[in-house]
Amino acid sequence: MKVLVACEESQEVCKAFRERGHEAFSCDIEMCSGGHPEWHIHGDCLQYVNGNCQFFTVGGGYYMINGPWDLLIAHPPCTDLAVSGARWFREKQMDFRQQKACVFFMRMMLANADRVAVENPIGIMSTCYRKPDQIIQPYEYGHPTKKATCLWLKNLPVLEPTQIVEPEIVEYVCKNGKIARFGKGIGQAMDENGKKYAFDDPMTAKLRSKTFSGIAKAMAEQWG
Numbered sequence: 001m002k003v004l005v006a007c008e009e010s011q012e013v014c015k016a017f018r019e020r021g022h023e024a025f026s027c028d029i030e031m032c033s034g035g036h037p038e039w040h041i042h043g044d045c046l047q048y049v050n051g052n053c054q055f056f057t058v059g060g061g062y063y064m065i066n067g068p069w070d071l072l073i074a075h076p077p078c079t080d081l082a083v084s085g086a087r088w089f090r091e092k093q094m095d096f097r098q099q100k101a102c103v104f105f106m107r108m109m110l111a112n113a114d115r116v117a118v119e120n121p122i123g124i125m126s127t128c129y130r131k132p133d134q135i136i137q138p139y140e141y142g143h144p145t146k147k148a149t150c151l152w153l154k155n156l157p158v159l160e161p162t163q164i165v166e167p168e169i170v171e172y173v174c175k176n177g178k179i180a181r182f183g184k185g186i187g188q189a190m191d192e193n194g195k196k197y198a199f200d201d202p203m204t205a206k207l208r209s210k211t212f213s214g215i216a217k218a219m220a221e222q223w224g
Contacts, residue, residue, distance in 0.1 A: 006045035006074040010210040016220035049111040071115045074108035081123040116154035134158045139167040141214030162218045
């Protein structure tokens with residue numbers, strides 16, 4: 001099966017499909033960090049999401065895709081769409097950042113591909129477009145943390161949990177004395193060496209956007 005994973009520099013999903021024998025490629029305007037430049041298209045994914053394209057990978061391979069992709073999995077940027085940034089929505093609407101993000105999201109959703117999955121956090125697309133087909137959590141796929149992720153699907157079944165574990169919870173005492181409870185790791189990120197990054201560190205957004213390996217494996221097993 002020919003698979004394009006759009007807006008993915010981590011290659012987590014791409015590698016999961018490759019492990020199952022599919023011809024999968026990641027595509028992003030950033031260089032890949034997943035260790036497989038031979039599977040990465042460095043460029044604007046809008047050039048490739050509709051298939052019928054040709055490209056060189058970072059590793060130098062040349063490929064031609066005749067017809068649509070069998071499967072498109074897209075992770076469009078959520079900075080201007082997620083409710084976590086609602087306090088800046090007015091500003092983002094005034095300079096059209098949010099409208100452009102909505103259009104980009106919809107170009108993924110309406111791409112000429114046999115099967116499509118578009119991923120985003122909880123945000124305005126639930127009202128601007130439609131409610132997602134499902135909302136998944138990392139703790140349903142073996143990772144003891146919370147991070148609600150919406151999936152909009154075309155010609156695909158909903159993703160079934162593979163390993164439900166107890167999410168780790170931390171408590172924070174607010175200034176008003178009330179106790180807030182969060183999933184462990186909310187607002188920060190950790191790299192593969194265990195180093196933690198604060199919520200405002202430039203590395204945090206990149207690390208937190210990476211698909212959890214358990215979810216990537218479930219996508220490959222159930223959609224591949």
